[in-house]
Amino acid sequence: MSSEMAILLKQTVTRLFGDLVTEKVLSDAENGVWPEDLWAALEENGLTQPLIPEERAGVGATWRDTYVIVRAAGYFSAPVPLPETTAAGWLLSQAGIDVPEGPIGLCRATDGVVLNEEGKLTGKLHRVPWGRRINHVVFSVADRIVMASTESCRLDHGANVAGEPRDDLTFEDQSVETAVGSLPDAAEHCGALIRSAQIAGAAEKALEEALAYANDRVQFGRPIAKFQAIQQSLAVMASETAAAGCAAELAFQAADKGDAGFEIAAAKIRNGEAGDLVAATAHQVLGAIGFTREHHLNYATRRIWSWRAEFGSASRWALKLGRATIERGSENLWSDLTVR
Structure with a gap:
């Protein structure tokens, strides 16, 4: 931005x-x-x-x-x-x-x-x-x-x-x-595009909730964020959240150029995977309290679980991307991966 x-x-x-x-x-x-x-x-x-x-x-x-x-x-x-x-x-x-x-x-x-x-x-x-x-x-x-x-x-x-x-x-x-329309199934492409960005935002919220809880929750005389296992979980969450944000933002940038089918598919696939991991790990860090209606975490994670399947699941978009890659031919694979 x-x-x-x-x-x-x-x-x-x-x-x-x-x-x-x-x-x-x-x-x-x-x-x-x-x-x-x-x-x-x-x-x-x-x-x-x-x-x-x-x-x-x-x-x-x-x-x-x-x-x-x-x-x-x-x-x-x-x-x-x-x-x-x-x-x-x-x-x-x-x-x-x-x-x-x-x-x-x-x-x-x-x-x-x-x-x-x-x-x-x-x-x-x-x-x-x-x-x-x-x-x-x-x-x-x-x-x-x-x-x-x-x-x-x-x-x-x-x-x-x-x-x-x-x-x-x-x-x-x-x-x-x-x-x-501008392309076949244009509505599905636009839907997948917006869901990828929404998942990125919800993942960021889930990460913040997990970080705040880990720094506040004291166990064995110190915040659980000081324990290596929790630090590892939070680090993985942070990297997945960053990847989700990058994938979605690149897809939005590509949409301004016209044919963004490749980037939209990649973002929906990547963010479905990232959302799964971030949501699961956040609930592992918070434990039972994260599932209660009084805690904001479940508002983010329940939306991640819903949005990942809407306008095509990760597997559906992976199939679309695979078929498009085959149609393009092996001679275009490297340029498709690097030039974009």
């Missing part, structure tokens, strides 16, 4: 989340309460659509700038669809579709979702993030970007391990807005 825009965005989003994402807000959100004040503040400060050009009433930020917003959403466990709205808005803008106001959903469409020649949508979108709180959802069907209103669809409530809404939306012969 080096641009003045990124610095300003980081300061703004950190202040807002620090003030408004309280323990009560997080607890209430898991019980179905929408944090109206938080979302209103994000909209008022232009943080919901940073990637939209200024001439279209956006901020005009780059993906590289926007990384700090999405990572902060993960760090603070922000209970709003800010990353999804940001990515969906960019997809719509790139496709020439007007970006609606309010929270926008982003999801993968399965094979059962059909868009006919008349532009009518039929099928079920599974586990849509924040489905009950959005007015529109954006997804890909083949090479097309689709935006559907959720006003008349059937809604079946669900949730992930973190208690975030993951709802099924069923459409029947519904008119939608659609346009050719």
